[in-house]
Amino acid sequence: MRTIALATGLVAALLVALLWVTGGLDVVAVWAAEGQRAFQNSMAGALRRLKAGDTGAVFGLMALCFGYGFLHSAGPGHGKFLIGGYGLGSGVRLGPLLGIAVASSLGQATTAIALVYAGVLVFEWTREQMVGVTEQVMAPVSYAAILFIGIWLVWRGLRTVRRRAGAPAPATPGHTHDHAHPASPDDVCDHCGHSHGPTVQDVARLSGWRDAAILVASIAVRPCTGALFLLILTWRMGIAEAGIAGTYVMALGTASVTASVALIAVFARDGVLATGSRFGAARAILPTLEIAAGATIVLISIQLLRPFF
Amino acid sequence: MFIARHLAAAALAVLPLTKAYAHPHIFIDAGLELIFDDQTKLSAVRVTWAYDEFYSLLILEDKGLDPDGDGVLTDTEQKSIQGFDMNWTPGFAGDLYALQNDMPLPLSGPLDFTATLKDGRLISTHLRRFDPAIAMTDAPLRLQIYDPEYYTAYTVASDPVLQGHTGCRARIVVPDPTEASKAFEAALATLGTDQTLDDLAVDNFPAIGATFAEEVQLTCAP
Numbered sequence: 001m002r003t004i005a006l007a008t009g010l011v012a013a014l015l016v017a018l019l020w021v022t023g024g025l026d027v028v029a030v031w032a033a034e035g036q037r038a039f040q041n042s043m044a045g046a047l048r049r050l051k052a053g054d055t056g057a058v059f060g061l062m063a064l065c066f067g068y069g070f071l072h073s074a075g076p077g078h079g080k081f082l083i084g085g086y087g088l089g090s091g092v093r094l095g096p097l098l099g100i101a102v103a104s105s106l107g108q109a110t111t112a113i114a115l116v117y118a119g120v121l122v123f124e125w126t127r128e129q130m131v132g133v134t135e136q137v138m139a140p141v142s143y144a145a146i147l148f149i150g151i152w153l154v155w156r157g158l159r160t161v162r163r164r165a166g167a168p169a170p171a172t173p174g175h176t177h178d179h180a181h182p183a184s185p186d187d188v189c190d191h192c193g194h195s196h197g198p199t200v201q202d203v204a205r206l207s208g209w210r211d212a213a214i215l216v217a218s219i220a221v222r223p224c225t226g227a228l229f230l231l232i233l234t235w236r237m238g239i240a241e242a243g244i245a246g247t248y249v250m251a252l253g254t255a256s257v258t259a260s261v262a263l264i265a266v267f268a269r270d271g272v273l274a275t276g277s278r279f280g281a282a283r284a285i286l287p288t289l290e291i292a293a294g295a296t297i298v299l300i301s302i303q304l305l306r307p308f309f
Numbered sequence: 310m311f312i313a314r315h316l317a318a319a320a321l322a323v324l325p326l327t328k329a330y331a332h333p334h335i336f337i338d339a340g341l342e343l344i345f346d347d348q349t350k351l352s353a354v355r356v357t358w359a360y361d362e363f364y365s366l367l368i369l370e371d372k373g374l375d376p377d378g379d380g381v382l383t384d385t386e387q388k389s390i391q392g393f394d395m396n397w398t399p400g401f402a403g404d405l406y407a408l409q410n411d412m413p414l415p416l417s418g419p420l421d422f423t424a425t426l427k428d429g430r431l432i433s434t435h436l437r438r439f440d441p442a443i444a445m446t447d448a449p450l451r452l453q454i455y456d457p458e459y460y461t462a463y464t465v466a467s468d469p470v471l472q473g474h475t476g477c478r479a480r481i482v483v484p485d486p487t488e489a490s491k492a493f494e495a496a497l498a499t500l501g502t503d504q505t506l507d508d509l510a511v512d513n514f515p516a517i518g519a520t521f522a523e524e525v526q527l528t529c530a531p
Contacts, residue, residue, distance in 0.1 A: 033462050037336040037361060044362035044429060048378050072332055127371055225334050229367055236370040 032074040036226075039068040043230070051237045058242055065230070065246040069105075069253025072226060079104055079219045079254070080261045081300050082146050086215060087265025089153050089293025091286060097262040100212050105255035107220025109247045111138070112227040120235055127232050131225055138222045140308045145218030147301035153294025160287040226250070336361040338466030339454050341525050345473035350442035351527075354416075354452065356405060357434045358394065359466070365431040368393060375426070382426050390424045394433050404463065405437065406453040406522075409446070414439060445477065445529035455522030465523045477529040484522065 043064045049057035073080065083104070087097050115133065119125035125133075227247045234243025269289060276285040340357035360368070369375050372393070374386045382390070397403065397419065407414040419435035426432075443450065454463045469479035 033333050036333070037462070040336065040361050040363035044366045047366060048429070051378055127367070224332075226332070229334065229363070233363075233367050233370055236373075 032071045035071040035074075036068060039064050039071060040226075043068065047233060047237060047239070047242075050239050050242055058245075061242060061246055062249045065249040066253040068226060069250035070256055071253075072224065072250075073254040073257040078142060078146060078222070078301075078304060079108075079258050081297060082149065082215060082219060083258050084261045084265045085293040085297040086149070086153070086211075087262050088269050089157070089290040090211070092211070092266070094263065094266045096212060097266055098259050100215050101258040101262045102252075102255045103212075104216045104219035105251040105258060106248065107216050108223055108254070109227060109251035111220050112223035112231060112247055113244055115223055116228055116231040116235065120232070127228075130228055130232065134223055134225060134228060136308075140305060142218055142222035143301050143304040143308075145214070145221065147298060147305065149214060149218060150294045150297030150299075150301055153290050153297065155294075157287040157290030157294060160290070161284075164283065164287075224250070224254075333456075333459055333462035335364045335461040337461055337463050339463045339523075340465070340467040340469070341452060341454075341479075342470040342472060343474075343477075343479065343527060345471070345477075346442050347473070348442070349474045349476075349529075350444050351439055351450065351474075352442040353436055353438045354405070354407075355434055355436050356403070357432065357467075359430050359432045362429045365426070365429060368431055369426070380426065380429050387425070390426070390431070392422050393424055393431070395419050395422045395435060403435075403437065404454060404456045404461065406455070407439070407443075408451040408453065409443065410448045414443060414450075445474075445527070450527040451524050452527070453522045453524040463523060465525060469525050469527075474529065477527055479525050479527045482524050482526055 043061065046057045046061040046064060050061060079101075083097065083101050086092060086100075092100075115130060115138075119130045119133075123129075227250055230246055230250070231240075231243045234240050234246070272289065273285055338359040340359075342355040342357075343351060344353040344355065346352040368390075372389065374390065375382060403416070403419060405416065407416060417438040417440060419437065422433060422435040424431060424433040454465060456463065465481045465483075468481070471477050471479060
């Protein structure tokens with residue numbers, strides 16, 4: 001059973017990678033944008049009915065918010081890269097990673113609510129100012145935090161490799177980064193080829209609260225503009241509660257996607273580790289994955305940060 | 310900075326997905342009316358933007374309009390929405406890029422604008438002049454409609470209207486996202502080894518963004 005599950009995870013991860021390389025995710029992004037447009041129009045209708053006193057419209061609105069959140073995160077985004085990369089590269093278990101995925105989405109919703117209500121009640125900001133704060137301040141802060149996490153993963157992986165000098169590390173799979181070289185293969189361990197290496201459980205480390213908090217904060221600090229629009233609209237229309245509830249439902253829609261990414265990432269990693277441990281290479285695989293995932297997160301966050309310089 | 314640039318260039322090469330990162334929040338159905346002068350030169354283009362219902366509602370609520378929510382504006386309200394989207398920040402190109410033989414054609418700022426509310430959607434129009442007017446050649450004139458930041462997603466929703474020239478034909482060209490992605494990668498591949506990302510980003514960015522854009526191609530019989 002477990003082997004089948006791991007194999008499924010690997011196949012799923014490979015499919016996503018294939019879509020990625022062939023530009024298939026652009027198609028997903030276009031499809032998601034089209035869907036979002038339809039959801040946005042229907043949301044306007046539900047909001048108008050709600051304002052007119054049709055309380056039943058609240059259920060329709062919640063369903064639309066969930067769909068909007070799901071579609072909004074269907075394309076590649078900063079949260080998914082980070083959760084996926086961290087899931088692949090660290091020893092985090094599925095449960096905690098799922099928790100991180102859901103907490104970061106709910107945190108994002110909370111940030112949006114805090115920003116909008118501080119904006120309208122305290123600072124008397126206009127909508128443009130609120131969106132400006134999100135796009136110009138919170139987005140780069142989030143990307144910089146993600147860059148930091150990427151660097152940290154690379155550093156942690158390199159440190160593990162260095163500490164275990166003597167254990168050979170395989171080449172980074174599927175990537176050609178001109179930095180982050182694993183340990184030199186000159187040092188050959190005596191029990192290679194035997195199953196004397198540590199088991200998956202030995203290798204997988206349960207990552208601490210500190211990791212979780214930093215991950216959640218780095219994603220949650222940048223709220224979604226769609227949520228800001230919904231909150232501002234409902235505040236002005238006198239149906240603020242519907243907006244706040246809708247924002248959290250939107251976050252659950254987003255979380256459903258990031259949680260799936262977490263699932264795939266952990267399955268893929270465990271699949272690689274399980275295969276590797278048969279050949280006694282498990283303890284070299286995890287730091288390698290960590291370095292590769294960290295380097296990928298670094299590259300992506302630099303690209304995300306680029307427009308701000 | 311040097312290392313950061315090369316890292317960023319590497320990131321671009323690994324992940325050629327500009328559009329996929331951005332999420333549009335405003336959806337506009339765009340329409341174009343091409344206006345020729347009496348010498349059958351292209352003198353102006355009238356642009357129609359029909360906003361999605363959600364963004365329209367947001368604008369109305371921002372301005373405190375249509376409080377009864379019946380979708381009908383009073384005369385005073387109607388007057389107050391005129392030019393609601395015409396206060397362009399410096400450097401904003403109006404998300405319209407005209408090209409002839411791959412050379413950009415200068416367009417005036419927005420003139421003679423209108424705005425109405427219809428079926429819950431704000432619909433605005435404005436005129437952009439070509440100065441001087443453009444003599445049509447064999448090469449198709451391309452009018453690309455896109456937001457380089459993809460904050461707004463444009464769709465050319467209605468057939469372009471031609472005024473004052475019977476020998477022309479306008480067609481809407483919708484990009485294939487996969488093809489557009491390849492075009493973007495091809496543009497990356499043309500980067501020389503001595504070039505930095507800045508060469509790509511500053512000089513060619515609009516052109517790369519345009520590979521994802523819907524456009525109207527205008528061809529006229531000589």
